[in-house]
Amino acid sequence: MSVIDELKSAIKAKLSELDLVIGWGPGFDPLHATPLFMRCEKDVDKLLWGPLNVHNPATYLPGLKGKKVGVVVKGCDSRSVIELLQEKLVKREELVIFGAPCAGVIDMGKVRRALGDLDKVNAVSIEGDNVVVTAGGKQHTLPLAEVAADKCGRCRYHNALISDVFVGEHLPPSVEQDDYADVEAFESQSLEERNAYWKREMQRCIRCYACRNACPLCVCRDHCIAQSRDPHWIGQGDNVGDKWMFQMIHAQHLAGRCTECGECQRACPVGIPLLALKRKLNKEIKELFDYEAGVDPNACPPLQSFKVEEEHINERGW
Ligand code: SF4
Ligand code: SF4
Numbered sequence: 001m002s003v004i005d006e007l008k009s010a011i012k013a014k015l016s017e018l019d020l021v022i023g024w025g026p027g028f029d030p031l032h033a034t035p036l037f038m039r040c041e042k043d044v045d046k047l048l049w050g051p052l053n054v055h056n057p058a059t060y061l062p063g064l065k066g067k068k069v070g071v072v073v074k075g076c077d078s079r080s081v082i083e084l085l086q087e088k089l090v091k092r093e094e095l096v097i098f099g100a101p102c103a104g105v106i107d108m109g110k111v112r113r114a115l116g117d118l119d120k121v122n123a124v125s126i127e128g129d130n131v132v133v134t135a136g137g138k139q140h141t142l143p144l145a146e147v148a149a150d151k152c153g154r155c156r157y158h159n160a161l162i163s164d165v166f167v168g169e170h171l172p173p174s175v176e177q178d179d180y181a182d183v184e185a186f187e188s189q190s191l192e193e194r195n196a197y198w199k200r201e202m203q204r205c206i207r208c209y210a211c212r213n214a215c216p217l218c219v220c221r222d223h224c225i226a227q228s229r230d231p232h233w234i235g236q237g238d239n240v241g242d243k244w245m246f247q248m249i250h251a252q253h254l255a256g257r258c259t260e261c262g263e264c265q266r267a268c269p270v271g272i273p274l275l276a277l278k279r280k281l282n283k284e285i286k287e288l289f290d291y292e293a294g295v296d297p298n299a300c301p302p303l304q305s306f307k308v309e310e311e312h313i314n315e316r317g318w
């Protein structure tokens with residue numbers, strides 16, 4: 001049985017015990033899958049599985065607390081579920097997790113650059129290691145490796161790390177260790193160059209907060225510093241300072257919690273490379289605390305715990 005058929009029958013078998021199951025279904029065109037909320041067998045028949053399933057369904061879980069929810073996860077999504085469990089933002093007994101191996105998801109920006117015009121997508125199929133897109137009457141064969149999200153090329157968790165039902169064959173990691181080469185390349189620039197880079201990027205921010213809303217671990221929402229008037233943390237001006245302040249606070253709040261699902265960057269309508277900020281902080285957390293978010297449901301994120309003496313922080317030597 002194929003992964004999708006196995007997933008559908010596993011979900012149907014559990015559906016009567018659940019309020020809903022979150023997965024992916026057809027979007028406004030064949031290239032864009034969209035989050036799917038399944039409540040009946042007819043909904044389950046719409047389920048999609050494959051490289052078009054770019055969204056992270058774990059993002060919806062904190063808002064569904066109190067309901068019994070099923071969630072279909074890729075490896076990276078499963079890390080968000082684990083992090084939510086660690087932080088007690090969701091309850092394990094309220095979740096049924098359907099996991100499967102994911103070989104990578106597409107980066108729509110890369111597809112757009114490869115095809116030029118995405119306005120008239122007629123059909124999409126996955127053929128072996130290629131994504132075949134028919135757009136404007138022309139057929140384009142795009143190797144998945146070339147249009148996959150960057151996160152997939154460095155993925156060590158293609159298989160869901162937590163699941164009640166796992167279907168399909170386990171996949172090996174893309175790399176043994178994340179070497180943070182992209183972050184190191186950025187760090188090798190001068191402070192002025194780095195500052196100028198982020199100023200340029202932040203100038204393009206339209207403060208839509210899609211990055212915040214798409215993030216499964218950005219959970220303050222109604223009490224977000226970006227909106228609060230009392231206290232008034234950040235001005236609403238259209239200036240780099242306020243925009244940068246928001247992003248810095250977002251990144252700091254995700255330090256040691258961000259599972260690098262890349263949803264912030266994917267959701268950004270102006271293509272700001274936000275994951276670089278999160279990866280920089282994750283690199284620091286890894287070096288200081290030897291910690292990686294979302295891999296152990298029983299672990300406590302380092303910035304939520306306290307030790308008088310941290311092994312890798314030589315406070316007395318400063
Ligand atoms: S900050 Fe971005 S990459 Fe990290 S968990 Fe949130 S959406 Fe995912
Ligand atoms: S999604 Fe992009 S444009 Fe919108 S607030 Fe975030 S960084 Fe700014």
